[in-house]
Amino acid sequence: LIGRPFWLSWWFLLLSAASLLLLLYAGVRFFIRKMEKAKKRELKFLKSEFIALNALMNPHFIFNSLNSVQSLISKDDPEAASKYIRTFSDMIRQNMHNLSADRISLEKEMILVANYLELEKLRFKKWLDYEIGIADEVETDLIMIPPLLVQPLVENAIKHGLWSQEVKQGFI
Numbered sequence: 001l002i003g004r005p006f007w008l009s010w011w012f013l014l015l016s017a018a019s020l021l022l023l024l025y026a027g028v029r030f031f032i033r034k035m036e037k038a039k040k041r042e043l044k045f046l047k048s049e050f051i052a053l054n055a056l057m058n059p060h061f062i063f064n065s066l067n068s069v070q071s072l073i074s075k076d077d078p079e080a081a082s083k084y085i086r087t088f089s090d091m092i093r094q095n096m097h098n099l100s101a102d103r104i105s106l107e108k109e110m111i112l113v114a115n116y117l118e119l120e121k122l123r124f125k126k127w128l129d130y131e132i133g134i135a136d137e138v139e140t141d142l143i144m145i146p147p148l149l150v151q152p153l154v155e156n157a158i159k160h161g162l163w164s165q166e167v168k169q170g171f172i
Contacts (some may be wrong), residue, residue, distance in 0.1 A: 014167040028037035047102075050135040061093075061155075068123040084122045107140035109150050116151050117172065122159055129157070 012078055065088050072081035094112050098104045110132060118129045134140060154172060162170035 064123075065119065068119070072122075080122055084119065087115055087118050087122070091119065095148070101147060103144040104140075104147045105141050106143040106145055109145060109147070110134065110140060112148075113154050114153050116154060124170075128162070128170045128172070 065084075067090070069081050069084055071077075072084060091112060094108070098108060098112065114132055116161065117128075117132070121128050121130065157172055158170070162172075
């Protein structure tokens, strides 16, 4: 009497199915981990690129700010120079604090923008005017964004929109 081959027995088929499912599970899990690592590397690269761009922007801004303070002092306007230094130091402190976070509230970013615009207004006196308008229903303390998302846009609007046009009275 010849019996059935072992590969057709119920225990072998069950063991084979379980092994196949385990192998499939391991393959999917490996693929997901590989994708997560790739996303983390990409995010790390983008963050370092952002920090590098910010590092390039800061020396230029600091140089211009110090020139403005020097100009105010040489024009014998100590009150304006003092206000400029106070606003400048607040802005630098905010900037340093914000850069350590991945995300900040829109409210904090808008405070930074307001300080930046105030510095530019002190620098250019009556040449520049600004208004920051946010709808009442926008919850700026709950909306999270990358730090320095809005401020460089405002800076470019002044530099390339107003300076390049030689506008007599600019409004942001």
